[in-house]
Amino acid sequence: MKLADYLLKIEDFVSSYLTNSGMKKYILGLSGGVDSSLVAAICKNAVGKEKLECLIIPIESDENDMKDALTVANVLNINYKIVDLTKTYQSYCAEMAKSGIELTKSASSNLKVRMRMCALYAYAQNESGLVLGTDNKDERYVGYFTKYGDGAADLLPIVHLLKSEVVEAAKMYGIPTELAEKVPTAGLFEGQTDEGEMGVTYCALDNYLLGLSVDNASRDRIERMHKNSEHKRTDIPTPEDFIRD
Numbered sequence: 001m002k003l004a005d006y007l008l009k010i011e012d013f014v015s016s017y018l019t020n021s022g023m024k025k026y027i028l029g030l031s032g033g034v035d036s037s038l039v040a041a042i043c044k045n046a047v048g049k050e051k052l053e054c055l056i057i058p059i060e061s062d063e064n065d066m067k068d069a070l071t072v073a074n075v076l077n078i079n080y081k082i083v084d085l086t087k088t089y090q091s092y093c094a095e096m097a098k099s100g101i102e103l104t105k106s107a108s109s110n111l112k113v114r115m116r117m118c119a120l121y122a123y124a125q126n127e128s129g130l131v132l133g134t135d136n137k138d139e140r141y142v143g144y145f146t147k148y149g150d151g152a153a154d155l156l157p158i159v160h161l162l163k164s165e166v167v168e169a170a171k172m173y174g175i176p177t178e179l180a181e182k183v184p185t186a187g188l189f190e191g192q193t194d195e196g197e198m199g200v201t202y203c204a205l206d207n208y209l210l211g212l213s214v215d216n217a218s219r220d221r222i223e224r225m226h227k228n229s230e231h232k233r234t235d236i237p238t239p240e241d242f243i244r245d
Contacts, residue, residue: 003165003168003169003172004172006160006161007042007169007172010042010046010157010158011042011045011046012046013157014026014042014043014046014047014155014157015046015047017130017155018047018051018130021130023128023129023130024051024127024128024129025047025050025051025052025053025127025128025129025130026043026047026051026052026053026129026130026131026132027053027054027055027120027123027124027127027129027130027131027132028040028043028052028053028054028055028120028131028132028134029054029055029056029057029116029117029120029134029150030054030055030056030069030072030073030078030080031056031065031068031069031134031186032056032064032065032066032067032068032069032070032071032072032179033065033068033134033182033184033185033186034166034167034170034175034179034180034181034182034184035134035135035136035158035166036072036134037072037076037170037175037179037180038134038158038166038169038170038173038175039132039133039134039157039158040052040054040072040073040076040078041076041170041173041174041175042157042158042173043132043157044076044077044078045173049077049078049079050079052078052079053079053080053081053123053127053129054073054078054079054080054081055080055081055082055083055119055120055123056069056070056073056080056081056082056083057082057083057084057085057115057116057119057120058082058084058085058086059084059085059086059089059112059115059116060086060089060090060112061086062190066082068179068182071176071179072175072179075174075175075176076173076174076175083119085112085115085116085119088115089111089112089115092111092115093108093111105189109186109188109189109192110146110149112188113146113149113150113186113188114146114148114149116149116150117131117148117149117150117152121152124154130154130155131152131153131154132153132154132155132157133150133151133152133153133154133155133156133157133159134150134153134156134158135150135151135153135156135158135159136158136159136161136162136163136166137159137160137161137162137163137209138162138163138202138205138206138209139163139194140156140159140233141205141209141222141226142198142200142205142222142225142226142229143225143226143228143229143230143232143233144194144197144198144225144229145232147231147232151232162205162206162209162210163184163202163205163206164202164203164206167180167181184202198221198225199221200218200221200222200225201218204218204222205222208222
């Protein structure tokens with residue numbers, strides 16, 4: 001199947017899911033990255049402007065990420081609100097510190113992601129909406145998402161698309177090339193990049209998932225990440241059922 005045809009199937013899925021859910025609209029966190037930009041474009045095409053609300057949620061963020069998110073919102077002509085949680089995040093960390101809890105770099109970074117998701121779900125409940133996830137196939141496979149952060153969503157429209165396919169699809173929907181092809185980053189701290197954190201390139205991930213040849217180091221890294229992140233993709237473990245007398 002050609003990518004263009006599959007994108008139409010995603011649009012149909014997004015549209016029918018909302019109709020069958022009985023909810024009124026979709027809520028999306030818009031970061032300025034290619035994944036959320038593509039989801040925004042697909043959703044607007046699928047259900048229309050009035051059934052999509054985006055939140056831009058900076059938390060100690062690079063001002064360029066805000067500019068990119070605003071550019072995407074303007075290019076796609078979608079509704080958005082800005083909710084700056086920087087002071088809330090800093091207050092949260094300060095209260096933890098008062099109790100003698102000094103968050104590691106990883107823990108504090110993931111806290112930002114979880115706070116954004118809390119804001120999205122609060123707004124979604126307020127608007128009788130569903131939260132859209134932005135994970136692609138690469139990220140889902142290796143667990144490169146925050147548990148109960150960006151991994152928490154009501155549906156994942158682009159979860160079967162490789163990163164290269166996400167970039168290609170974004171251009172097809174009119175996302176500017178410089179944004180579609182910019183270095184992927186979650187913007188969690190200065191100098192942070194997705195590939196730097198994962199320790200493997202998206203190109204290697206794409207090739208691995210396509211069954212193509214990758215170098216041994218990349219293959220080992222991908223397989224280790226997939227195994228170690230299995231808990232992120234499964235239901236919460238429970239003991240065997242209680243059979244009452």
